[in-house]
Amino acid sequence: MISAPRDGPATRIAAKETWAKAGRLIDAAPAPVSRRLPPGQTLRRDWPVLDLGTQPNPGLSDWRLVVGGMVARPVQWRWADVLRQTSADSTSDIHCVAGWSRFDNEWRGVPVRWLLAQGRPKPAARFALIKGLDGYGTCLALGDLAAEGALLATHWQDEPLSRSHGGPLRLVVPHLYFWKSAKWLRQIWLTDRYAHGTWESRGYHHRGDPWQQQRYGRS
Numbered sequence: 001m002i003s004a005p006r007d008g009p010a011t012r013i014a015a016k017e018t019w020a021k022a023g024r025l026i027d028a029a030p031a032p033v034s035r036r037l038p039p040g041q042t043l044r045r046d047w048p049v050l051d052l053g054t055q056p057n058p059g060l061s062d063w064r065l066v067v068g069g070m071v072a073r074p075v076q077w078r079w080a081d082v083l084r085q086t087s088a089d090s091t092s093d094i095h096c097v098a099g100w101s102r103f104d105n106e107w108r109g110v111p112v113r114w115l116l117a118q119g120r121p122k123p124a125a126r127f128a129l130i131k132g133l134d135g136y137g138t139c140l141a142l143g144d145l146a147a148e149g150a151l152l153a154t155h156w157q158d159e160p161l162s163r164s165h166g167g168p169l170r171l172v173v174p175h176l177y178f179w180k181s182a183k184w185l186r187q188i189w190l191t192d193r194y195a196h197g198t199w200e201s202r203g204y205h206h207r208g209d210p211w212q213q214q215r216y217g218r219s
């Protein structure tokens with residue numbers, strides 16, 4: 001049974017009209033930058049390029065993305081398959097463990113959740129080993145990889161993602177330090193246990209939450 005709300009739509013519309021006339025919240029102070037900037041970070045406007053010294057340049061005809069390991073239905077996409085998937089926009093801030101942050105990056109790509117739904121992770125799958133074409137690797141908990149806003153990014157600020165920033169396709173997991181966002185994405189391998197990637201094996205944190213300053217160490 002649906003009971004009539006005590007203040008109906010007309011009352012709510014009237015309230016909003018009053019707020020609009022009064023300019024409610026317009027004069028509220030914007031959130032201070034520090035509330036958007038995690039501890040120890042410095043804001044920059046440019047976008048540094050960080051890699052292991054090589055920038056792969058895959059021909060799109062040979063390009064493949066593989067999702068395997070503990071999945072019921074392994075996925076292998078060609079570039080044309082990527083273009084056929086659901087795409088979404090997501091604006092987020094970059095936080096690099098090296099201490100710089102960059103606000104308001106407009107990404108477009110395939111939601112990671114969509115990709116995982118194709119692969120159907122087995123119940124025992126808990127982590128994902130991510131590999132880039134340059135041999136780079138990183139490891140994420142499946143829950144972090146499947147977070148709202150996590151994308152397989154094809155575009156940045158309405159332009160195809162440049163090769164230097166990981167094009168044609170990179171991972172973007174905005175709530176973790178940027179080293180978890182593998183460039184030149186090649187493979188996602190689901191497992192039941194954590195394994196070190198490139199930076200994790202060199203002392204970087206297994207999770208990397210910038211708000212908790214999870215830069216180094218394993219706990």
Ligand SMILES: Nc1nc2c(c(=O)[nH]1)N[C@H]1C(S)=C(S)[C@@H](COP(=O)(O)O)O[C@H]1N2
Pocket residue numbers: 047048049050051052096097131132133134135136164165166178179180181182183184
């Ligand atoms: N394949 C690959 N992905 C990678 C890296 C890399 O060297 N290779 N570097 C990581 C690190 S440490 C950071 S800070 C970001 C840098 O991304 P950018 O060059 O687009 O700023 O990519 C991450 N993903």
Ligand SMILES: [Mo]
Pocket residue numbers: 050096097098178179
């Ligand atoms: Mo980084």
